[in-house]
Amino acid sequence: MKFNLRVQVFLVFALFAVLLTGGLFLYSRLSFELGFNRYIEQKETSRNANLINALERQYRMAGNWDAFKKNRNYWELFVWQYSANLRERGERPIPFPLPPELNNSPPDDGEPNRFFFHRDTKGKREGDRDRDPKDPEDFLRHQPYKRFILLNEKEKVIAGKKWRNETYLYSDLIINIDGKEQCVGYLGVPMNPALRDLRDNEFAKRQQTHFLITAMVALIIALGCAIPLSYLLTQRVKRLATHVQRLSSGDYQQRLAAKGQDEISTLAEHLNHLAHTLEQTEQARKRWVADISHELRTPLAVLKADLEALEDGVRKFDAKAITRLQKHAARLASLINDLYQLSLTDIGAMSYRKQECDFSEILEETSNSMQDKLTQAGLTLTQHVCKEPLLIFADAERLQQLLLNLFNNSINYTESPGNIKVSLYKEMHSAVFTIEDSTPGVDPELHEKLFERLYRAESSRSRETGGAGLGLSICRNIVEAHAGKISISSSELGGLKVTVTLPLQVSA
Structure with missing residues (x-):
């Protein structure tokens, strides 16, 4: 079963809410039990502080629990005597009932003497037998001092009786021996029946029900908040998906309203930027097709017109006509060759046979081959070349193609008489080549566009003297294939300055 994004987001929020409320429910229940138990222990310990202090004092005086x-009976009397908490709580203290065989001195009011030990050899009196409790629980309720127990440091009962139906809270008995605190025993305090009743199942069930109701209310609130939240999130994502579909269909003019500073707003801005880039790319593609068609049609139309003129006898078929036809054919072949070279560099299919070579030698060879063309164009070449070898790891033929394109570009677009200045020098770990020419120049805002295919700055280029506007594009691809950089700036001579930076070969 497939769920849409809104359902998935809601399910995630719902699962999170269930886990959160379940965890809160368990934590509240456990924390209540632990906190309540700790509270009972603290209260019982504070109520029996007098008894604890008396027991610690007794141990310090005697050094043991032998008494x-x-x-x-001494333990029961001791507990009753120091259980001040009974009177502090307003309860009626129960006098210590000595066994009948230890008390046979009847006082004037008929009650047994509680402060003197006497052995009764005649047995219990009838009234004492009537007061003896028959029910153990009634016995413990009316004689609470008999419920206290004393344990030694090994947690073994040494005084008092540990009743099976009692819940005990243990307090440490600590004294200072030779400067160190040491635990010498434990006082077992019976839990207050009223507090014990709070821990029974019925009370626990009531508390559990309260916690469960609280958790369910929190879960309902969380789910109620998850529904509109999932709707808001998925609506924004849905708008992004719709925009992407429009981009896929070729509609690049639509833009998203990016509001806020979250990740979805950032994604919307990126999609708007993508739409702008695709729109420019589409316009460039259309312009490229139109320019290529025009560039191919122009020499073909001229060539066709000359052939028809020769065929109709308008022009004579002589050496001049043949030269004109060869010129048109060469221009067409040059354009097709440039397109082919550019396509190879775009797809990465242009082959490079790189090896260590001297940039200075390649430049000298290229400049010598261009001397005749410079002279015919009425241009003067000035060179400033580094005398030391500049070794680079490159394809010598591709570097020569790079230099020829740059030389031809300057020759074709420099007015006669003019100057061309070439420099080659070392800068840090790079070889830097520059070629500058005189007027005309190009607006600095258009410098970067000169690397675009088929682009011409009409004030400085023409189809009669210049090429198709592909040379600099090919140059940039060759330079980037050699991990170098190429840039265009204004020259002090009045024209353009092209700078090529290539990394030098690292010596072993």
């Missing part, structure tokens, strides 16, 4: 081990 409680030998006389169980």
